[in-house]
Amino acid sequence: xxxxxxxxxxxxxxxxxxxxxxxxxxxxxxxxxxxxxxxxxxxxxxxxxxxxxxxxxxxxxxxxxxxxxxxxxxxxxxxxxxxxxxxxxxxxxxxxxxxxxxxxxxxxxxxxxxxxxxx
Ligand SMILES: [Zn+2]
Ligand SMILES: [Zn+2]
Numbered sequence: 850x851x852x853x854x855x856x857x858x859x860x861x862x863x864x865x866x867x868x869x870x871x872x873x874x875x876x877x878x879x880x881x882x883x884x885x886x887x888x889x890x891x892x893x894x895x896x897x898x899x900x901x902x903x904x905x906x907x908x909x910x911x912x913x914x915x916x917x918x919x920x921x922x923x924x925x926x927x928x929x930x931x932x933x934x935x936x937x938x939x940x941x942x943x944x945x946x947x948x949x950x951x952x953x954x955x956x957x958x959x960x961x962x963x964x965x966x967x968x
Pocket of ligand 2: 926927950
């Protein structure tokens with residue numbers, strides 16, 4: 850799969866038992882809608898780990914928490930629709946790029962560090 854940000858190659862990596870796609874070149878990550886849901890479900894196993902629960906809650910809310918969408922010049926690696934940049938209402942300064950057809954979402958390396966999806 851081709852990275853929507855830098856056109857580099859994306860490679861499959863495992864996070865908490867869920868396979869997601871990560872760019873070798875820029876470190877961004879693509880989550881298919883189903884993968885985001887699977888990771889959100891893993892929050893049940895996070896127990897008292899508040900940080901993990903929070904990051905999974907963020908993933909679960911990716912469709913509804915989005916506000917203020919702005920168009921980007923990136924395209925969805927699955928369906929070629931445009932990606933829009935959205936802000937999380939509850940997390941100032943955190944934005945993700947999401948497919949307008951809801952295929953999934955893309956997180957830049959810097960955004961990833963904010964949610965600490967990958968340590
Ligand atoms: Zn990339
Ligand atoms: Zn799409």
